[in-house]
Amino acid sequence: MEMPTPDRSVLSRKEEIVARLRAVLPAEAVIDELSETRAYECDALTAYRCPPLAAVLPASTEEVSAVLKVCHEMGVPVVPRGSGTSLAGGALPTADCVILGVARMNEVLETDYENRFIRLQTGRTNLSVTGAVEAEDFFYAPDPSSQLACAIAGNIAMNSGGAHCLKYGVTTNNLLGVTMVLMDGSVVEIGGAHLDAGGLDLLGVICGSEGQLGVVTEATLRILRNPEGARPVLMGFASNEVAGACVSDIIKAGVLPVAIEFMDRPCIRACEAFAKAGYPDCEALLIVEVEGSEPEIDHQLGLITEIARRHDPVELREARDAEEAGRIWLGRKSAFGAMGQINDYMCLDGTIPVSELPRVLTRIGEMSKDYGLEVANVFHAGDGNMHPLILFNANEPGELEKCEALGADILRLCVEVGGCLTGEHGVGIEKRDLMTAQYDPADLEAQMAVKDVFDPAWLLNPAKVFPLAVSEARRSVPIAAE
Amino acid sequence: MRPASEEELSAAIRAATEPLAVRGGGTRSAPPEGPVIETGALTGIRLYEPGALTLVAGAGTPLSEVETALAREGQRLAFEPMDHRPLLGTKGEPTLGGVAAANVSGPRRIQAGAARDFLLGVRFVDGAGQIVKNGGRVMKNVTGYDLVKLLAGSRGRLGVLTEVALKVLPVPETSATLVLTGLDDQGAVAAMSRALGSPYEVSGAAHLPDRGACCLRIEGFESSVAYRLKALAALFPEAGQEPQTDPEASAALWREIRDAQPLAAAEGDVWRLSVKPSDGPEVARRLGAKAHFYDWGGGLVWAALRAGEDPRPALSGLGGHATLVRAAPGGPARPPALHPEPEPLAALSRGIAAKFDPRGIFAQAEAA
Numbered sequence: 001m002e003m004p005t006p007d008r009s010v011l012s013r014k015e016e017i018v019a020r021l022r023a024v025l026p027a028e029a030v031i032d033e034l035s036e037t038r039a040y041e042c043d044a045l046t047a048y049r050c051p052p053l054a055a056v057l058p059a060s061t062e063e064v065s066a067v068l069k070v071c072h073e074m075g076v077p078v079v080p081r082g083s084g085t086s087l088a089g090g091a092l093p094t095a096d097c098v099i100l101g102v103a104r105m106n107e108v109l110e111t112d113y114e115n116r117f118i119r120l121q122t123g124r125t126n127l128s129v130t131g132a133v134e135a136e137d138f139f140y141a142p143d144p145s146s147q148l149a150c151a152i153a154g155n156i157a158m159n160s161g162g163a164h165c166l167k168y169g170v171t172t173n174n175l176l177g178v179t180m181v182l183m184d185g186s187v188v189e190i191g192g193a194h195l196d197a198g199g200l201d202l203l204g205v206i207c208g209s210e211g212q213l214g215v216v217t218e219a220t221l222r223i224l225r226n227p228e229g230a231r232p233v234l235m236g237f238a239s240n241e242v243a244g245a246c247v248s249d250i251i252k253a254g255v256l257p258v259a260i261e262f263m264d265r266p267c268i269r270a271c272e273a274f275a276k277a278g279y280p281d282c283e284a285l286l287i288v289e290v291e292g293s294e295p296e297i298d299h300q301l302g303l304i305t306e307i308a309r310r311h312d313p314v315e316l317r318e319a320r321d322a323e324e325a326g327r328i329w330l331g332r333k334s335a336f337g338a339m340g341q342i343n344d345y346m347c348l349d350g351t352i353p354v355s356e357l358p359r360v361l362t363r364i365g366e367m368s369k370d371y372g373l374e375v376a377n378v379f380h381a382g383d384g385n386m387h388p389l390i391l392f393n394a395n396e397p398g399e400l401e402k403c404e405a406l407g408a409d410i411l412r413l414c415v416e417v418g419g420c421l422t423g424e425h426g427v428g429i430e431k432r433d434l435m436t437a438q439y440d441p442a443d444l445e446a447q448m449a450v451k452d453v454f455d456p457a458w459l460l461n462p463a464k465v466f467p468l469a470v471s472e473a474r475r476s477v478p479i480a481a482e
Numbered sequence: 483m484r485p486a487s488e489e490e491l492s493a494a495i496r497a498a499t500e501p502l503a504v505r506g507g508g509t510r511s512a513p514p515e516g517p518v519i520e521t522g523a524l525t526g527i528r529l530y531e532p533g534a535l536t537l538v539a540g541a542g543t544p545l546s547e548v549e550t551a552l553a554r555e556g557q558r559l560a561f562e563p564m565d566h567r568p569l570l571g572t573k574g575e576p577t578l579g580g581v582a583a584a585n586v587s588g589p590r591r592i593q594a595g596a597a598r599d600f601l602l603g604v605r606f607v608d609g610a611g612q613i614v615k616n617g618g619r620v621m622k623n624v625t626g627y628d629l630v631k632l633l634a635g636s637r638g639r640l641g642v643l644t645e646v647a648l649k650v651l652p653v654p655e656t657s658a659t660l661v662l663t664g665l666d667d668q669g670a671v672a673a674m675s676r677a678l679g680s681p682y683e684v685s686g687a688a689h690l691p692d693r694g695a696c697c698l699r700i701e702g703f704e705s706s707v708a709y710r711l712k713a714l715a716a717l718f719p720e721a722g723q724e725p726q727t728d729p730e731a732s733a734a735l736w737r738e739i740r741d742a743q744p745l746a747a748a749e750g751d752v753w754r755l756s757v758k759p760s761d762g763p764e765v766a767r768r769l770g771a772k773a774h775f776y777d778w779g780g781g782l783v784w785a786a787l788r789a790g791e792d793p794r795p796a797l798s799g800l801g802g803h804a805t806l807v808r809a810a811p812g813g814p815a816r817p818p819a820l821h822p823e824p825e826p827l828a829a830l831s832r833g834i835a836a837k838f839d840p841r842g843i844f845a846q847a848e849a850a
Contacts, residue, residue, distance in 0.1 A: 114675045114679070115758050116675075159628065161622050165622060166621075170622060172599075172628065186826050188826060188830070192758070193758035194756045194758055196756055197635055198804070198823070199821060201585070201598060201632055201636075202830060207628065207631075208624045225680060228681045248533030248534070251532075251533055253652075292706065293709060293713075300703070418619055421625045425624070426624050427625060431625070438618075438625055439625075442613060443614055446616070449837035449838065450834060452833075453833035453834050
């Protein structure tokens with residue numbers, strides 16, 4: 001993946017830049033020794049690495065503002081970083097950038113159960129948001145797989161989703177307000193404990209802007225009361241087509257499960273070998289979860305299993321207790337770990353219209369054969385968000401490139417059938433050069449115009465989201481001759 | 483002008499030499515002066531997949547046409563867009579584009595989300611005549627910036643919507659309303675907070691002080707609604723209770739709330755204030771309104787004020803925003819209809835408008 005050549009005029013001023021950062025931050029908050037900056041050389045897209053010029057770990061909005069002011073004045077690119085769990089390379093540094101990590105900012109500032117919100121510093125991890133309110137029986141809904149580690153700052157930057165979006169929406173639907181620092185150091189407050197914008201919905205465009213518009217230091221998030229209970233049912237089918245038709249029928253019937261997860265045979269096998277969850281040996285498997293009181297759950301699961309029976313399931317297993325529910329989820333939740341044990345893998349994130357599910361799975365199977373790389377599919381079927389996992393061997397020369405080419409073909413297919421490149425991971429560098437498959441020049445121009453307003457010098461995370469050739473004229477860092 | 487295609491619209495905007503007014507169904511304002519672009523020919527449902535909960539239609543498509551098509555499949559627009567006609571006394575047909583452009587949302591906003599939360603994709607023509615698309619027709623999409631949200635609620639300031647894609651939801655089997663009586667404003671908002679913080683999935687929470695009715699809506703399967711109505715009632719042993727279990731009557735009540743009908747006959751200007759729910763009663767007290775009621779659990783205050791009166795000082799120290807929805811005919815100059823933003827936020831909004839509409843072709847929309 002190509003990255004801009006580092007700006008030599010920035011590299012040559014490293015000492016001065018670090019000194020100015022040290023002047024506005026406590027000594028331990030500025031990291032510039034290569035042995036330590038290495039910790040920031042990549043995120044969860046580990047195929048690409050580059051130690052930054054320096055990394056800073058401010059502890060407050062004021063310190064973030066001071067850092068950005070310095071970098072703005074000195075023309076230094078800044079790459080914001082949450083917990084570094086991005087699968088898209090959203091936090092990948094360049095050699096001439098300062099990594100701005102929010103990890104030290106993890107305080108809860110206010111919890112308000114009466115008005116159902118929590119205000120916090122954005123370095124806090126996703127799961128610990130729920131952790132802060134669960135004693136009162138509340139939770140924070142978006143639940144990306146990385147929720148144990150990922151920070152709210154990154155969730156906002158990527159508009160993260162999770163398994164329960166079908167009912168509760170993604171980050172943007174649960175974000176009420178932010179405190180954000182612009183690249184020039186100015187601090188803006190957007191939204192708050194009230195709903196919707198009085199003017200333009202700036203909060204809406206900030207969420208999902210991949211750290212390119214500003215650094216969000218504090219956030220107001222909607223919290224919800226826990227449902228009385230939840231229970232999954234597991235269903236095995238003889239083909240992907242049948243499972244896909246069953247998903248569509250469930251949705252059409254007016255039942256709105258909180259999650260519908262789909263796994264295909266390669267994925268089922270790997271998970272079974274890894275987690276021994278007792279999954280049936282079949283072509284496709286659905287896990288459908290509903291919520292409510294016991295009788296309400298019984299009623300909904302009754303309707304769902306009745307629909308499933310019309311599709312001749314090879315297996316239909318309702319959880320009778322918490323232990324059984326845990327076992328049903330066990331395999332699905334360990335899918336990524338299971339894959340990692342067999343092989344290196346690349347996790348894709350395209351979204352397709354639910355109706356295209358069978359056709360797309362068939363095509364992916366054909367492409368997998370053509371490339372000679374196995375693909376396992378696990379995804380959120382209710383909303384069409386696919387996660388094809390391409391298995392490859394990173395030690396085999398050329399295999400990563402082959403894997404990336406197959407990945408790009410699969411994502412182009414998603415766009416072709418009316419879907420998109422990324423449902424919840426973000427564009428980062430990973431899908432940057434595919435943006436032209438989904439968007440025309442005028443579409444990209446309109447998006448970049450928004451960045452022009454927030455960050456006229458294009459210093460914030462400049463080499464992400466937009467193809468380098470498309471953003472070249474705007475990026476302030478001149479491409480120096482190597 | 484009534485362009486029949488995106489290309490015609492683009493050409494018309496490119497050719498424009500003075501500001502244009504954009505008109506959908508014309509239900510929210512009086513006919514504008516000067517040149518007008520009507521979206522009435524950019525119509526039709528282009529895609530509807532009930533199994534994928536997705537609908538795509540031309541921006542000029544009448545809302546009623548969309549709602550009829552959805553009802554046939556037992557689905558609906560869950561954000562419950564308000565019909566402005568009863569309050570404003572206007573004619574015409576609300577359009578899908580108008581609903582999206584003004585982020586028009588009703589009582590269910592508190593639970594299910596606003597129009598902006600259900601908008602999956604847009605196509606629009608900006609002030610330079612460029613045809614732009616953003617988002618798509620799938621439920622999860624983080625590909626590039628979310629201009630869909632930026633356009634939702636932009637009230638035509640950034641461009642003319644030509645097509646919108648929406649997430650739709652099934653209509654629940656039935657619904658019912660628990661009406662609590664004998665509560666003052668403060669008590670009602672506390673009760674609504676309690677209900678919305680319960681596990682019973684309350685999908686509407688409004689308080690009508692004139693009728694002394696604090697209304698809590700439950701929707702779902704029959705058995706579920708019966709169960710939750712009872713469970714909810716048990717939370718309020720002190721309050722008077724009048725459960726409304728007739729779905730038709732319950733629906734009629736929420737239509738009234740949605741359309742702000744309690745203020746339709748009130749004199750003066752009608753304002754809509756979005757605040758932190760527990761601030762609702764204090765805001766109402768400061769306003770000393772001739773008539774008011776609450777939606778969104780107290781977070782949406784509808785108030786009828788003396789013509790020309792500015793409600794914004796009442797928000798001082800509390801936050802939130804106020805929008806003028808109906809100005810009484812004639813009378814003194816009005817404060818700006820849209821809530822002025824503080825700097826440097828206002829500079830960002832101005833900057834975005836200047837990028838999307840460099841010639842100020844849609845500048846009139848700011849006052850809309």
